[in-house]
Amino acid sequence: MDAVLGATARTRVRRLPELAVADRAMLHAVLDEGLVAHVAVVDGHHPFALPCAYAREGERLLLHGSTGSRLLRSLAAGVPACVTVTLLDGLVYAKSLFHSSMHYRSAMVLGRGVAVADELKEHALHVISDHLMPGRWEEARPPSRKELAATAVVALPLDEASVKVSASPPDVDPDDEGWSPWTGVVPLQLQPGMPISQDGIPVPGYVTSPRR
Amino acid sequence: MDAVLGATARTRVRRLPELAVADRAMLHAVLDEGLVAHVAVVDGHHPFALPCAYAREGERLLLHGSTGSRLLRSLAAGVPACVTVTLLDGLVYAKSLFHSSMHYRSAMVLGRGVAVADELKEHALHVISDHLMPGRWEEARPPSRKELAATAVVALPLDEASVKVSASPPDVDPDDEGWSPWTGVVPLQLQPGMPISQDGIPVPGYVTSPRR
Numbered sequence: 001m002d003a004v005l006g007a008t009a010r011t012r013v014r015r016l017p018e019l020a021v022a023d024r025a026m027l028h029a030v031l032d033e034g035l036v037a038h039v040a041v042v043d044g045h046h047p048f049a050l051p052c053a054y055a056r057e058g059e060r061l062l063l064h065g066s067t068g069s070r071l072l073r074s075l076a077a078g079v080p081a082c083v084t085v086t087l088l089d090g091l092v093y094a095k096s097l098f099h100s101s102m103h104y105r106s107a108m109v110l111g112r113g114v115a116v117a118d119e120l121k122e123h124a125l126h127v128i129s130d131h132l133m134p135g136r137w138e139e140a141r142p143p144s145r146k147e148l149a150a151t152a153v154v155a156l157p158l159d160e161a162s163v164k165v166s167a168s169p170p171d172v173d174p175d176d177e178g179w180s181p182w183t184g185v186v187p188l189q190l191q192p193g194m195p196i197s198q199d200g201i202p203v204p205g206y207v208t209s210p211r212r
Numbered sequence: 213m214d215a216v217l218g219a220t221a222r223t224r225v226r227r228l229p230e231l232a233v234a235d236r237a238m239l240h241a242v243l244d245e246g247l248v249a250h251v252a253v254v255d256g257h258h259p260f261a262l263p264c265a266y267a268r269e270g271e272r273l274l275l276h277g278s279t280g281s282r283l284l285r286s287l288a289a290g291v292p293a294c295v296t297v298t299l300l301d302g303l304v305y306a307k308s309l310f311h312s313s314m315h316y317r318s319a320m321v322l323g324r325g326v327a328v329a330d331e332l333k334e335h336a337l338h339v340i341s342d343h344l345m346p347g348r349w350e351e352a353r354p355p356s357r358k359e360l361a362a363t364a365v366v367a368l369p370l371d372e373a374s375v376k377v378s379a380s381p382p383d384v385d386p387d388d389e390g391w392s393p394w395t396g397v398v399p400l401q402l403q404p405g406m407p408i409s410q411d412g413i414p415v416p417g418y419v420t421s422p423r424r
Contacts, residue, residue: 010258015281035400036300036316038250040261046222049252049261051298051318069227086263088248088402093419096353097341098363104248106263129309141308141391151310169410179353182413187405188247190300197396198381204394207305 011110011162021163030107030163031056032212034085035132035190039063041074041081054083055131061109061156062116062124072152076115083109083156091186094170095179102166103185109161113154124153135206223322223374233375242319242375243268244424246297247344247402251275253286253293266295267343273321273368274328274336284364288327295321295368303398306382307391314378315397321373325366336365347418 005022006012013020021027031054040049050071054063061083065072075081090103116124122143129137143151170183195203217234218224225232233239243266252261262283266275273295277284287293302315328336334355341349355363382395407415 010256010260015278015283035303036298036314038252038261038296038298040250040252040259040294042254042257042259044222045254046292046322047252047254047259047261047294048222048322049250049259049294049296049320051296051316053314066227071227080258082252082259082261084250084261084263086248086250091247091345091404093345093348094352096355096359097337097349098353098355098359100341100345100348100352102248102265102344104263108261110258110260125309129312132314133303133305133312136305136312136393137309139393140306140312141310141388141393143308143310144387147308147310175356176353180411180413181348181351181353182409182416182419183411184407184409184415184419186407186419188402189405190400191403192303193399193401195396195398197394199392199395201392201394203396207394207396207398 006162008160011108011160013162013164019164019166021165026165027107027158027161027163028056030087030105031061031085033087037083037085039071039081039083041071041079043074053128053132055128057127059158061158062128062153063156064125064128064151064153067150067152069152072154075113075154076152078112078114080112081156088188089167090188092170093183095176095181095183096173099171099173105165107161107163109156109158111156111160113156116153116155121148121151121153125151131212134210134212218374220372223320223372225374225376231376231378233377238377239319239370239373239375240268242299242317243273243297245299249295249297251283251293251295253283253291255286265340265344267340269339271370273370274340274365275368276337276340276363276365279362279364281364284366287325287366288364290324290326293323293325293368300400302400304382305395307388307393307395308385311383311385317377319373319375321368321370323368323372325368328365328367333360333363333365337363343424346422346424
């Protein structure tokens with residue numbers, strides 16, 4: 001797997017192509033930092049984008065949900081899907097409103113999912129758990145046979161993907177002459193707060209300092 | 213406009229219907245807190261989900277972008293679209309992996325966009341600016357006629373929408389007996405960091421304490 005990102009007609013970044021990143025390591029980094037993807041599918045000629053937890057394992061994405069979930073059933077059936085993960089990194093205050101923008105890293109993966117076979121489901125759920133809650137698999141109650149049967153897992157290969165990264169300082173423009181508002185960037189980051197304990201047990205280190 | 217949320221077959225929440233919220237105030241609150249939506253459209257039978265800045269004005273969403281943007285052109289042409297805004301509020305550590313989950317608020321709006329007429333574009337951009345960077349419109353260089361002409365704005369009515377809110381404490385299960393890992397919630401929030409100034413001008417109050 002060393003396909004170039006954005007290599008197909010439908011993953012080539014057309015808007016602001018200078019923000020396209022061809023490096024597969026950036027695709028992995030964005031997917032590994034995100035916690036929720038937006039998964040788009042078509043149902044009755046209408047598009048739907050639904051939030052979904054996921055994890056990356058090598059060159060594929062793993063998505064899970066209830067076997068009763070319409071989205072998971074569609075994905076398992078192999079309908080065309082788009083999985084997008086966007087990390088919002090900041091607000092960019094340029095001198096002009098026109099050039100004001102956002103810093104972000106966004107990965108888009110196109111393709112068709114494949115249902116993960118029953119005997120491989122537990123491993124896949126372990127990978128997802130390690131991504132979302134590293135360290136938890138070793139301590140929490142593992143899935144029962146019944147729970148595994150009620151859970152669907154779908155794998156989507158990272159064969160066709162694109163990554164767009166906006167990280168430049170505010171643009172200046174000849175038209176800005178005479179205007180001198182503050183310019184700069186306000187960084188944004190999804191930050192954990194103080195854990196809210198349900199019981200009297202001390203908060204474990206893997207919760208306070210997860211190694212994602 | 214007092215349509216009930218989730219009232220149509222395709223916006224009725226099927227998975228975990230107990231998380232569905234029928235209150236339009238919650239739809240507004242989620243849309244007003246989010247900064248980036250994922251917009252899904254169909255192109256060549258394939259779904260695409262793309263991140264997009266937006267703002268809510270009354271009972272409609274406003275989306276903007278370059279007139280050269282394929283997404284904005286499609287939306288302005290009135291293709292079926294789905295706009296989803298998800299706020300990730302926390303990680304929920306239950307005793308079991310099966311019941312472990314996330315706290316979130318997610319709003320989904322279905323419909324067809326309408327291009328905002330030229331003479332109303334500046335007002336729409338003002339609304340978007342006030343949402344993303346409150347206070348900025350009054351200080352930054354306003355859009356020139358050329359910049360306005362290069363910007364497309366699309367309005368999407370909030371006629372058909374659903375909202376799902378997950379905010380409950382970790383589930384317990386009879387199968388958990390004998391297991392006693394820490395349980396609780398790690399809150400997550402998109403937090404601003406220290407502004408990075410591009411010049412020596414003091415950071416204005418509307419940047420350090422935006423009133424969104």
